[in-house]
Amino acid sequence: MTIRLLLADDQALVREALCALLNHEDDFEVVASVGRGDEVVDAAKTGKPDVALLDIEMPGLDGLAAAAVLRTQVPGCRVVMLTTFGRAGYLRRAMEAGAAGFVVKDSPADALADAIRRVMNGERVVDPALAVATLAAGESPLTARERDVLIAARSGATVADIAATLYLSEGTVRNYLSAATTKTATRNRMEALRVADERGWL
Numbered sequence: 001m002t003i004r005l006l007l008a009d010d011q012a013l014v015r016e017a018l019c020a021l022l023n024h025e026d027d028f029e030v031v032a033s034v035g036r037g038d039e040v041v042d043a044a045k046t047g048k049p050d051v052a053l054l055d056i057e058m059p060g061l062d063g064l065a066a067a068a069v070l071r072t073q074v075p076g077c078r079v080v081m082l083t084t085f086g087r088a089g090y091l092r093r094a095m096e097a098g099a100a101g102f103v104v105k106d107s108p109a110d111a112l113a114d115a116i117r118r119v120m121n122g123e124r125v126v127d128p129a130l131a132v133a134t135l136a137a138g139e140s141p142l143t144a145r146e147r148d149v150l151i152a153a154r155s156g157a158t159v160a161d162i163a164a165t166l167y168l169s170e171g172t173v174r175n176y177l178s179a180a181t182t183k184t185a186t187r188n189r190m191e192a193l194r195v196a197d198e199r200g201w202l
Contacts (some may be wrong), residue, residue: 001030002027002029002164003027003028003029003050003051003116003117003120004029004031004047004048004049004050004051004123005014005022005028005029005030005031005032005049005051005052005053005116005199006030006031006032006033006040006043006044006049006052006053006077007019007022007030007032007033007051007052008033008034008035008036008037008039008043008052008053008054008055008058008063009035009039009053009058009082010036010055010057010058010059011035011057012035014055014105015033015035015161016033018053018082019033020110021109021154022112022113022116025113027117028116029115031047031048031049032044032046032047032049032073035057035058035059036058036059036060036061037058037060037061037062037063037065038059038060038061038066039060040052040054040061040066040069040070041066041069041070041073041074043187044073044074044077045073045074048077049077050076050077050078050120051077051078051079051080051116051119051120051198052067052070052077052078052079052080053080053082053116054067054079054080054081054082054099055068055081055083056081056094057083063083064074064090064093064094064097064106065097066082066099067079067081067094067097067098067099068097070098071097071098078100078119078120079098080099080100080101080102080103080116080119080125081101081102081103081164082093082098082103082104082105082112083102083103083104083186084105084106085102085112090102090200091126091129091200092139092140092200093200094101095124100123100124100125100135101115101116101118101119101124101125101126101171102126102127103115103125103127104127107127111196114135127200140158140165140196140199140201141183141184142180142183142184142196143175143179145146145182146176146179146183147182147196147201148166149162149166149168149173149176149177149180150177150180150189150193150196150202151202152165152166153177153189153190154193155195159173159174159177161202169175175193177189177192180192180196186195
């Protein structure tokens with residue numbers, strides 16, 4: 001049986017190398033390859049892949065959000081997150097989005113091929129070191145709104161800018177930023193943003 005694959009990665013060289021690598025396997029066929037997260041669902045509907053390999057950080061829509069949309073719109077397609085960023089919070093969010101596997105890009109090629117085959121057989125496959133780190137890190141303490149406010153602050157936006165973007169009052173934004181700073185045990189919003197980013201909470 002041939003396993004049909006969709007590959008989504010915004011780095012063209014990585015995407016092309018993975019396509020070549022995976023097509024070299026006798027039982028794999030890459031039927032779609034895209035460089036943006038917002039192209040994933042249309043490519044899956046057209047190519048009808050069995051497994052989608054999604055990078056996390058992509059323009060248009062990140063891989064975690066694309067995985068969640070795939071689960072509802074193309075439920076027969078299994079998802080493996082393939083990323084450089086082995087962050088504990090990312091793994092938890094990937095599982096919540098319906099991903100069946102999570103593999104870091106510096107894994108050996110045969111480990112990736114094995115993960116794809118195991119996911120096709122109905123297993124969940126997770127990088128062991130990342131699984132341990134996720135259990136140790138625990139769940140994100142941030143609420144959905146605190147996450148939104150930190151993400152909006154990423155570009156250095158002012159409180160007024162964030163309030164306008166999220167349709168909140170400036171006082172409410174300050175409260176969310178203060179709560180996020182407290183929960184991340186940091187001194188200001190930029191430190192809170194860095195810690196939350198490093199832990200994969202955003």
